[in-house]
Amino acid sequence: MSYVAIKGGGHAIAGAAAVTEYLRTEEGLGNPAAEPLAIDTILHQLRHLVDRVVSEGGVYHPQFAALAIKQSLGDTLEAAFALRAWRSTRPRLSATPPLDTSRMRLIRRISSAFKDIPGGQMLGPTPDYALRLLRLELMDESPEAFRAVARDWLESCPEAQLPDSFPKVLDALRAEGLLPPLGAARDETPFDITREPLVFPVPRSAALSTLARAETGSLLAIAYSNMRGYGDVHPTVAELRVGYLPVLLPHPVTGELTEAGEVLMTECEVVAMYAADEAGGKPMFTVGYGVCFGHNEVKAISMAILDRALQKGMQDGPENPSEDPEFVLLHVDGVDSMGFASHYKMPHYVTFQSDLDRLRTTQQKSGEPA
Amino acid sequence: MVTERNNWIRALTAHPVPDLHALAERLAAGCEVRLSRLPQAGLGLLQLADGAFHEAYYLGEFPLSTCSLELTLADGRRAEGGAQVMADDAALARSLAILDAVLAARLPGWETVSGQVQSGAALRDEEDSRRCAMLAATRVDFALLGNAGEDDDED
């Protein structure tokens, strides 16, 4: 495929950038009260948008994700692209040891498998039970009313006494022998998708990393196909957690695990239809796992379903697209897919000219007398 | 409650970055500073164990800045310090490494660093209690359902 050199288009391209900036700032025409979007405003008031971009960008930098959203005028695919571009300029310094997500500082924890789970169910900030009615009072929200909301909530909430730990629901099921036992601890280094291309078959760690930074809509669509019958998973959410995970690294002098910072993440564990194990042993539940940066439950649930579907596809051979690792893992990355779709807009003049010539020749020949 | 060394970074980073730079510069002024690991800003890989099979995988990357150094005073006293912080700021890692060294070896000025650690830890505690409040305010009390018929929403 060849692209014609961009000559004569330089002026138009510079103009396009200026026109975009004009639209971004058009609000300021004749409006002395117009303010540019503050990064903090995007971070706090559009937090799920920021979380989506952080997760699809693959690097936990909410501030830069907010900046990417601002400069792309809200285009999540472009914003994730900008974040990935930024990360490609940074050197790799180290990796954490495998961290334990039971150390999450939770803000939400539910199970749809059990009512009573050790530590209890806490809904946290969720719209799950909200009525989907437009809140017209937000059309004209005053700064005073805005500031009062958080202040009032903090004053009204009681001192909390919560359990110190929230054991994983899966651990209880595993202790009862209802889940496959854990394999022997393997010392394998996980697959690093930022360093190696996917060459199938890939290990499960490659699938988990790929799905974790996949585009939310792509994951949802393929997972939905599985849920609706192009698949066999029938899941129940054993546990869904949202919280801040301390990022631990060995201290350079003492070697002790030291907290360098924390990341907000969503983790979902689903339990699916039981199956007898290969050796003809006890039937057990099968398990799927989904996880992502930021608070994004639809993504985590979709990923857990796809993890389970891909496990089944690897074991029994794929019976549906959602069970085929090549189909799923190669088509869910937002930067890859958006980039390919967008490249069709680039000049293909030379290629198309040869298509034209070929078609005209063919038409001519088919018009000739027999 | 004394904050352990492995929580100093969390505590100190509760304060504005310029304050940390100012404090580190002041305390290092009378010392010779030798870098053993250059201050660098880059990325770390976040490795987790999955909940289903406890297999290791990489969730993604995070900004990471690191620095290790050694302070030597005029009287010959030495202290090693190091910092790894989730930030894209090599200078911050350097300042935190200086504060780490001063506090660990109780070099002159260590009481000020200790104060910043305690006040930073208190700020983090407030943040933790706000999160706990979110959980407490939304805790489901199934006891209130009593013996009423079960509402099982199946698809």
Add this chain to the structure above:
Amino acid sequence: MKTERIWQADTQQRVFRELVEAFSRPGTVHDLTDWLAGSPAQRAVLASLMDGETTLADPHARLGAADWSLLQARRGTTESARYVVADGRRAPGFQPVLGTLESPESGATLLIEVAAVGSGPLALELAGPGIDGLGIDGRRELRLDGLHPDWLLRRADWSAGFPLGVDMLLTDATRIVALPRTTRVTITENPLT
């Protein structure tokens, strides 16, 4: 704060530029004096090239613990490392990585320190890409002092399976010269004979 100049970004960019020039025009001598501030040229090259994702072997024990900590390179064996730092006055005594047909570029780069680059009793005539058509009669002459004779003998073995092979960067206190595996070397004056 005392930090050698070779750890600063602008110095490393300059050194890297000189490395690119040196490998593009094998046999040309490049003087790094303006940027070294007293550090040896080999050390400046290491500072510019090493990071946490490169592997380095040190068969002649030229680096101390403090150096490894500053360079952040991963310590490798001479059989597997992408870079080897060596004393050119000693015989090589090792077999470096030569690369594979799929990835010939994974052959090792040898950083060899000698007594003098650009002058000395050993005279080499160089030919090949980056040299042919330039210089006098399309050849380039390079003089060296302090390179153990085994290096050129082993180099001939290592590069016999071209494109597999190794690339060499020779340095003295301030100057660098590159001999990539594409360069053909003929000895025209040998102090030992």
